[in-house]
Amino acid sequence: MTSIDVRDLTKVYGSRRAVDHLTFTVEPGRVTGFLGPNGAGKSTTMRLALGLDRPTSGTATIGGRPYTELREPLHHVGALLEAQAAHGSRTGRDHLRALAVSNRIPLSRVDTVLEETGLASVARRRVKTYSLGMRQRLGMAAALLGDPGVVLLDEPANGLDPEGIVWIRQLLRRLAGEGRTVLVSSHLMNETAAFADHLVVLGRGRLLADTPVQDFIHARVQPGVRVRTTDGTGLGALLSRHGYEAAQDGNGAWTVRHARVDDIGRLMSEADVPVLELTAQEATLEQAYLDLTSAEAEFTAQPQEA
Numbered sequence: 328m329t330s331i332d333v334r335d336l337t338k339v340y341g342s343r344r345a346v347d348h349l350t351f352t353v354e355p356g357r358v359t360g361f362l363g364p365n366g367a368g369k370s371t372t373m374r375l376a377l378g379l380d381r382p383t384s385g386t387a388t389i390g391g392r393p394y395t396e397l398r399e400p401l402h403h404v405g406a407l408l409e410a411q412a413a414h415g416s417r418t419g420r421d422h423l424r425a426l427a428v429s430n431r432i433p434l435s436r437v438d439t440v441l442e443e444t445g446l447a448s449v450a451r452r453r454v455k456t457y458s459l460g461m462r463q464r465l466g467m468a469a470a471l472l473g474d475p476g477v478v479l480l481d482e483p484a485n486g487l488d489p490e491g492i493v494w495i496r497q498l499l500r501r502l503a504g505e506g507r508t509v510l511v512s513s514h515l516m517n518e519t520a521a522f523a524d525h526l527v528v529l530g531r532g533r534l535l536a537d538t539p540v541q542d543f544i545h546a547r548v549q550p551g552v553r554v555r556t557t558d559g560t561g562l563g564a565l566l567s568r569h570g571y572e573a574a575q576d577g578n579g580a581w582t583v584r585h586a587r588v589d590d591i592g593r594l595m596s597e598a599d600v601p602v603l604e605l606t607a608q609e610a611t612l613e614q615a616y617l618d619l620t621s622a623e624a625e626f627t628a629q630p631q632e633a
C-alpha cells in the first residue's frame with residue numbers, strides 16, 4: 328500500500344512562504360481531511376506532491392518516489408485540483424477516452440468511471456454544456472480513470488448539490504475502504520467530519536495538527552447537555568450544587584457545559600426536577616477547528632511574509 332510522505336517541505340514564492348518545513352504522512356486505508364484557512368498552503372502542497380511545482384527544499388513523495396519519477400503515474404495517483412479544465416468542445420466521454428489513450432489505460436475504464444460518477448447519461452454531451460457539479464464529477468472520473476491507489480482531491484464537493492455531496496462522501500469512504508490513500512482538502516467542516524478519519528491541519532504553511540478526527544475534536548471541545556424543565560429554579564440550584572456551569576438561553580433551555588446526558592438525567596431524576604428535554608450536544612469539528620485557528624489568529628489577521 329502506498330503512502331504520501333511530505334518531509335520538511337518548503338515552497339517560497341517571492342517573499343511568500345506558502346509551505347514552511349512541513350512534515351506529515353498520509354496513510355492508506357483512511358480518508359485524511361486537509362484543512363486550513365485560505366492561503367494556508369493546501370493547494371501548494373498538493374501541487375508539489377503531484378510534481379506540478381518544484382519544492383524550494385524538502386520532498387513530497389508517493390510510495391517513496393517523487394511523482395515525476397512514477398512510470399505511468401495515472402495508474403498510481405489520481406488528482407482533482409481546483410480550476411481543472413476539460414476541453415469544452417469535447418464530450419465528457421471523449422475527454423476521458425483521450426486521457427485513457429494517452430496514459431495507456433484500457434478504454435473499458437471510461438465507461439466504468441462514467442457509471443461510478445453518475446455521468447453515464449450525459450457522457451455524450453459537450454463539456455461546455457455541463458454544470459459546475461457535472462464538471463466536478465468529470466474531474467473525479469478523470470482522477471479515478473487509472474484505478475489509482477492514491478487519490479488527492481482539492482475541494483471535491485465544490486459545486487455539488489446535496490445529492491452530490493452525499494455521493495462524494497460515500498465515494499471517499501469506499502475508496503478508503505478499498506485500502507486506497509485519500510487526501511481531501513475542504514472548507515466544509517461538517518462535511519469533512521462526515522467523511523474523514525484523520526486530519527492534517529495547516530496554518531501559514533505550517534503543520535498545526537496531524538491527528539484522528541475524534542481526538543482533534545475531543546482535545547478542544549468538551550461536550551455539553553441541553554436541558555428544558557418546568558422548574559428552572561430547582562434545576563439551577565441542583566446544577567450549581569453539583570458544580571456544573573450552566574447558562575439559560577432566551578427560550579428557557581439550559582446549556583450545561585462539560586456534562587454528559589447520563590449524569591444530568593440521573594441528578595434531575597433523583598431530585599425530582601421535571602425533564603422536558605435532555606439532549607447531548609456533541610462537539611463539532613467546526614468548533615474545534617475555530618478554536619485551533621483562533622488560537623493561531625495571526626494566520627488570518629496578518630498578511631504573511633516569508
Ligand SMILES: Nc1ncnc2c1ncn2[C@@H]1O[C@H](COP(=O)(O)OP(=O)(O)OP(=O)(O)O)[C@@H](O)[C@H]1O
Pocket residue numbers: 340343344345363364365366367368369370371372
Ligand atoms: N504560483 C504562485 N505564485 C505566488 N504565490 C502563490 C502561488 N501559489 C500560491 N501562492 C501563495 O501561497 C500561499 C498558499 O496558497 P495555497 O493556494 O496553497 O493555499 P490554500 O491553503 O490552498 O488556500 P485556499 O483554501 O484559499 O485554496 C498563498 O499566500 C498564495 O497566495
